[in-house]
Amino acid sequence: MSDHKEYLAKRQLKKGTAGWLLLAGLGVSYVISGDFAGWNFGFAQAGWGGFAIASVLMGLMYYTLVLSLAEMSAAIPAAGGGYSFARQAMGPAGGYLTGLAILIEYALAPAAIVIFIGSAVNALLGVDGPVIYALFYLVFIGIHLAGVGEALKVMMVISGLAVFAIIATAVALIGEFDVNNLYDIAVTDAAGASEFMPMGWYGVWAALPFAMWLFLAVEGVPLAAEEAKNPAKDVPKGIIAAMTFLLFTALLVVVLLAGAVGADVIGKSAVPLVDALKISGNETLATLVNVLGLAGLVASFFSIIYGYSRLVFALSRAGYLPRSLSLTSKRKVPSRALIIPGVFGFFVSLSGEGDLILAMAVVGATVSYALMSLSHILLRIKQPDLVRPYKTPGGIVTSSISLLLSLVALTGVYAFDPRAFNLTLGLFVIGGLYYFFVSRHNLVAGSAEEEFALLSQAELELQADENGDVVSAV
Template identity: 55%
Template sequence: MDPTSTGGIEYEKVDKDYFENRQLKRGAAGWLLLVGLGVAYVVSGDYAGWNFGLKQGGWGGLFIASILMATMYTCMCFALAELATIAPTAGGGYGFARRAFGPWGGFLCGIAILIEYAIAPAAIAVFIGAYCQSLFGIDGWMVYLGFYVVFLGIHIYGAGEALRLIFAITALAVIALIAFIVSMIPYFSVDRLFDIAPTDAVGASAFLPHGYIGIWAAIPYGIWFFLAIEGVPLAAEETKDPKRDLPRGLIGGMMVLLMSCALILVFGPGGAGSAALQDSGNPLVAALESPNVFNGPTFVSRFVNFVGLAGLIASFFSIIYGYSRLVFAMSRAGYLPRVLSLTNKRQTPYVALIVPGIIGFLLSLSGQGDLLILVAVFGATVSYVMMMASHIALRIREPNLPRPYRTPGGLVTSGIALVLACVAVVAGFLVDPRVVIGAAVVYAIFIAYFAFYSRHHLVAAAPGEEAPAVL
């Protein structure tokens, strides 16, 4: 290899076989599959995880936090839709930040997304265990391992097959959400939203039982309603027409998620009571079987429980897809060990699927789904800051850059998302600072790896890279 140094970054030439062994399957997804992928990334957030925000902020705190995060994600999706048409590579946010801030920016953003996407399946695996316990009386490491093995295997088999299966599972999960909402409507009572007793915190009331600080503490769980929708651009290299399909997939998926968030947040606690759901691992089933609703198992609760498992699987399955494409892109460019970007005969990045999967499985053994959410949210919010800063920087530095899709509102839209993302970064410290500090330490270790090793071994001519002296 012939290394060339530029600005403290060193690039190496590779032979033609390098990229031939690192190819994804083109044309595997159209815009409708991308909408399904966007919803699939997130739909598990409707089935479990959001309700822990009731414990942190009460219904009012979670309600306000969810409105703020819905605003952030909506603005962010509009900005990402523009960025995705500028740099449509499998790296998603890593590619956007790389274009705006160079290799250091790309690495910092990419690793933050990797923390989010590697940890989120571990949290979802814990919730899958809770649903399996309710349905079949089994939980624990065997459940987690079984789901990891089966769905990693499907992904390794082929991208097109995986995306179509994700779409089918997601459609079923959405049907179950509709069944849940329709079943809860007759039992709705405003009083049940506010049945958590107020504390002595500043600003505490029936609406905000944990005071004003509860709003901030509930933000990570408001994020859980939307976490990972930003992963749609990770499918760029397997999309038929990325400049048209990626904006449609992002915005279409976000519209579905906004509706599901609003309905679940109102009719779940409004039927069963906020206090009854604040600690539940499967809150939709707990709501249906609560004394205020059906007071025990029914056909509807078992249907939602069974198909709710499908909803969790949809997110588990799709986020595995997302992290594998991110790891593939960063490894192919040399930011991560290059072996991680190898693809098989069916053009799937099998090493990038397996290695983070093993790490996620080991973390799921903690059984602490609520704390794993905090780690995932830390990575996510750091990446949001980087991506929105990338949108602003590219608008200012390269105003004439071809943009097949332009963000409505321009810098104002991405600026709103940036401010809210900065607020969200800090929110996790209010819930459990030790967990967030631990995530920050892991982030720092990755940064050290880049500073001392991989920035000296980046790959010239990798998609999204710029090494003029080599090229």
């Protein structure tokens, strides 16, 4: 136990940093860039009505997933989030595959977002490319290295600016709403096509990945569990509050933008909020929202960096990844888990293919959602006596809905972009081979229960040592 104590003493996060409000802000920050652009291309795939159906389905998937995660995060408050839940439910291999799926999502998403940031900076300042990508990675990883409390507070401010832009846009456009504008896309001869769904049911299927952009990455809130003030209460409350707010912002942009200037225009726009404001005569506000749209991109970029660092920290601490990645600094920040995936993301961003990278991240996300939903079901069946400070309304029925819809969403990615699907499958194969030949032989603990026991015991001993130091100093 002393060896484990020494091992874990070098791998400590800062406890008690985030209350439920900061966690809710983290959840909103993960996602908020998705409200500014990307989702609207779903109109081109399905028309307004078809995309509305896709959005309702994906909103239901995320809400049922969030309710399931709220229960598991309260019962198993570990920095690994979905990986930790899956390991307890499905053993080391299941935990690793879930962690790998989340890691693919969280390592690739910042690379895609920084490309979009580059485009936004180019529109404002005329500068783009690798220098901008490197600058944003350096600055925001640097802020994270300063400490989690400082990072989360900066993130809240940036997210607040982005939310202000969305609400201001909605207020400006509400008087321009005309229901006829929702249905200005020509009806095709596809199966099930109508004025409401001009591309038929196939369009709804192909629009699912775009609808996910309205909520993608909110599931990362449990990654902050070990830094929460009261994980059993704060994480469930934070993630549910974040998802509820994101449903509200999704409703605003999907309905009001198309209703004000037409679904056809919005479906072709690279900056839908800005274009909707310009067309409706709100030029000054459009300029402001164009600037604040960059804040939305930065908020998601910044917070997902936080998410991948905590996931890499947890996987490394458990032995799935090289153990040196989980070493923490004097500020109790996992420095290497911040820097090394950031370097990887930067090199990926040099491809310039933001849409492809983001589609690959969505593949990783949908696989992780299915595995996390399955974990909830298995934990309810295999460990009915597990202490659950929060219980998912509906139990396994709720998680079964998210499991089914996540599998449907996965097929939707294939319908939209088979290349992204196949490339991500290749990453899973590489990751699976690494586990089989390397990491399964280097696990710190043989089971999830043993891992959590070691963490709990070592933490108690380290706290006792700290208290002893204080007493002796006095």
